[in-house]
Amino acid sequence: MRKAFEIGGAAIQPGSRRTVDIPVSVLSDHTPVTMSAHVIHGRRSGPIVFITAGIHGDEVIGAEIVRRLLAIRTLDSLKGTLITIPIVNAFGFLNQSRYLPDRRDLNRCFPGSARGSLAARLAHLLMHEVVERCDLGIDLHSAAIHRTNLPQVRVAAGDRESIRLAKVFGAPVVLQSSERDGSLRAAAQASGVRVLLYEAGEGLRFDELAVRAGVAGILRVLHDLGMITSRGVPKARGRSMLLKTSRWVRAPGGGLLRVYRDTGDVVSAGEVLAVVSDPFGEREREVIASADGIVVGRAVMPIVNEGDALFHIAQTPSNEVAENTVQTIRSDLEGDPIFDEDEII
Incomplete structure (x- = not known):
């Protein structure tokens, strides 16, 4: 029997799942603010994976991806431990803003500090309670407000395992991009934890194709890691394009x-x-x-x-290949029966 998984002062027993509210701060009107994590702790051992969304408060699409993911029954027999945080930056989410109340961008404040600014303290809390305990992370984003992104996974150039996992994810594009100072991806990498950065859709909007691509991609990665069976995992007929510039x-x-x-x-x-x-x-x-x-x-x-x-x-090596890739992946997402289940949609 595995040991219980402890987070935020709570203990999740093997074979169970629970939402834990991790205290963050108290607003000026005495309203408490928490970072809520839903933890699935499998009966059998396996990797520990985190999924974060809403680091930028106006990028709401990740919350919908997490909601649909948690409704999929195959997670009930999960091996290892899955930690999902659909809204990291609750301050920005409530205000429909990218930033925290101190106007700082949380994704430029990692790894943070327990005695720093509000953004630094939140970054430190996420790193200490979640990231540093995991083997892999998937960080969900959309484009900034007034922009939209094609579903894509961003990875560092030269990291072969991250590139492999990004291709397993199955978004149309895997884009090599450098890690920005202060970002969650850079801080996690410095701690020895790989992070796949998923970008799709528009700020303050849900995009159905982007949501489906996110759910399908996470399931494929969890299956590749041996955490879930192939049952209900969408198969990708199209192959992601690795683009460098x-x-x-x-x-x-x-x-x-x-x-x-x-x-x-x-x-x-x-x-x-x-x-x-x-x-x-x-x-x-x-x-x-x-x-x-x-x-x-x-x-x-x-x-x-x-x-x-x-x-x-x-830039693509072949425009013909690019067109075929996008069309094939879109067809897969539009026609896969997993997305027709009432409890998911």
Whole structure:
């Protein structure tokens, strides 16, 4: 018999699951704030994995991914331990804001400090109570407000195991990106814990395809780690594209944006992606693709200023392969019967 898993002063017995409220702080009006974690502690030993969402309070899609994940019955026979935190930054979530009350970005404050700012203390709490005890993490994000992202997993270049797991996840794109100082991914890596960073959808919005891709990807990774059986795990017919370089195409001037291309579209260098015009239509400026590639993110706000980031394009080895990959993965997600169950949708 395994030992109980202790977190936040609570003990979760083997073969059980429980939501634990870990105290974070008290607001100025004496309202307590907690970081709530749902822990599934299997009867049999196995890896310890964490799933976090809502580090940025306005990126709400991760909470829906966690909600649907926890409704899937195959987790009842889990090996090892799964820790899910659908809302890390409760302050930002309640205020529909990326930041904490002190205007700090939590994902620039790791590993944090027990005696630092509010953001530093929350970062330290997450690292100490959760991250440092795990073998792997999956951190769920969306694009910032007024932008949207194609489902993608970001990993550090040269980390073969992270790249392998990202491909197992099965999002259309695996994008190599450097770890930012102060991010959860960088702090976890320094502690010897790999983290897959999932980016999909738009801030303050749910996107059905992005949610499905997130749920399916997590299930595939848990199965690859031997934590769950293959029952109910969506099979991926398409293979993720490993892309190494990307760049933003920016607004040539301020005005009103008319978009011709969307996330997942494959574009060619010199192609017109959008037009920016003044409110009278007297002057129009074309937004031109600077290279061949796939649109992995774009602005959704029609009002832009000169220099605003409009289209995030990742270069692909073959536009034909890119188009086939996105179409195949979308078909898988739209047609998989696991997402038709009433308790999930």
